[in-house]
Amino acid sequence: MRRDYFTLDVENIDWVDEDGSPSKPTVTIHFEGPSSTLRERLTGPDGDLLDADETDVTFRLQESVDEPGATGVVSVTNRTTGDFILELNEEAEDVLRFIRAARTYGQETSDTTGRYHVEIAINGDDEVEYEKTTFLVYNREGNLLRQHSLIPSGVEL
Numbered sequence: 665m666r667r668d669y670f671t672l673d674v675e676n677i678d679w680v681d682e683d684g685s686p687s688k689p690t691v692t693i694h695f696e697g698p699s700s701t702l703r704e705r706l707t708g709p710d711g712d713l714l715d716a717d718e719t720d721v722t723f724r725l726q727e728s729v730d731e732p733g734a735t736g737v738v739s740v741t742n743r744t745t746g747d748f749i750l751e752l753n754e755e756a757e758d759v760l761r762f763i764r765a766a767r768t769y770g771q772e773t774s775d776t777t778g779r780y781h782v783e784i785a786i787n788g789d790d791e792v793e794y795e796k797t798t799f800l801v802y803n804r805e806g807n808l809l810r811q812h813s814l815i816p817s818g819v820e821l
Contacts, residue, residue, distance in 0.1 A: 671694045718743050767814055
């Protein structure tokens with residue numbers, strides 16, 4: 665699937681910079697393209713849609729994180745098979761700001777369902793929603809950048 669079929673919208677991240685009340689960061693991934701392929705990738709071998717614990721969300725930088733205007737690829741993958749469900753290009757600054765909001769949300773609330781919310785919509789219809797606690801960031805060589813990643817305490821990678 666082409667990356668330009670996807671757009672990404674975020675909500676509930678400004679409160680961090682404005683010292684507002686914590687609100688769970690939400691990312692909505694919109695897909696405008698042939699729906700059958702994405703629906704197939706979102707479906708497990710049992711025919712049901714994948715659950716949150718069956719998916720991983722990552723960000724792979726294409727440049728150094730310190731480069732002005734650095735970009736990267738946001739990916740949602742099937743945790744069992746390692747197959748990509750979707751990929752889209754995003755600016756590193758925007759993704760890292762989202763992760764910072766999710767980290768702060770987890771530190772300032774007692775919400776145990778997740779640190780951020782993911783929605784995937786296909787051609788305008790909501791397909792899946794996930795509550796997630798982990799968002800891993802990798803450099804262009806594929807090395808995990810722990811200081812930029814969202815990793816719950818007690819989790820060993």
